[in-house]
Amino acid sequence: MTLTGAPEPRQASEALLRPVRLGNAFEDTVGRLLETIKLGVLAPGDSLPPERELAVRLGVSRDTVREAIKSLAEAGYLVSRRGRYGGTFLAESLPAPTAGVVGFSRTDIDDALRLREILEVGAARLAATRTLTAAEREGLWSRMADVRCACADDYRRFDSRLHLAIAEAAGSPSLVPLVAENRMRLNALLDQIPLLRRNIAHSDEQHEAIIIAILAGDPDAAGSAMQAHVAGSAALLHGFLD
Structure with missing residues (x-):
């Protein structure tokens, strides 16, 4: 057909x-x-x-x-x-762009996503190489649980907190503000697309895989899990915004 x-x-x-x-x-x-x-x-x-x-x-x-x-x-x-x-x-009439929203070019989207991949995949790998304290380990689980329980209005905020916690667990203080700045750019993009329930459930699974790999001290698994997570967001952003 x-x-x-x-x-x-x-x-x-x-x-x-x-x-x-x-x-x-x-x-x-x-x-x-x-x-x-x-x-x-x-x-x-x-x-x-x-x-x-x-x-x-x-x-x-x-x-x-x-x-x-x-x-x-x-x-x-x-x-x-x-x-x-x-x-x-x-649909006979497609959704109109949100009023007052600043447009993003393909270059803007690609730049934010590529930087995210460099920063966050590296952060996950590095965190998995460290011997984390009990407080750090508990903090990662707690942040992940917050995301799982978040309502739609709070989801982006709790998701950002989890990713910042992973950056903190990497043990490089200079990395955290870089991830935070990139998350601001990323969230500005994500705010322009709808929250899809299936994607949220998939993200929860990926978050768990990332955290488990970090806590198990497996940098390859942590990096691969974060890579897959980043790629999923990239597919949706390009789909909706390109």
Whole structure:
């Protein structure tokens, strides 16, 4: 099945709806669908391929496709209809940019994300090489628990506190203000996209993997877990803001 109403839809949709990275399957699926929408492969009111076809083309489960579609419907990009002529369709009117928001270029987004990768992946690896005090270990668990229990209004704040705690655990005082400054830039970007429940649940799992690896003294696992976490945020930011 092709995307209805788009010129040369098969060529365009095959180029965009390609297999995603399984480590961030949900986030990448959302990003690919948004890319397809924003590049005009879908016109307002056009239908997406069925879930089964999307799952095959993206190399993910149907549950992942379903969750991505549900999240984009809640964000106002897609509409799901039941019945004989049902399916998932691009909304007739896409969400408008938030009033008064300063636009971000692709360069701005890439710069913030690349710096984050350098700082936070390095911080996680370094923290895992240290012998942490009981207070430091307890602090990491506590910050992680705060994020898990945070309501939507508090989520960004508690998430930032956790990442700053990881930077502190790296044992380099000069690193903390650099991570803090970058988090301010990152949060300004994240505030422009919706909080997706599936992404929050996935982030919670990734946070736990990062903290467990740090406390186990495994820098490779800590770095890999943070790398995957950073990549998931990058996929959503590029999907919504590019």
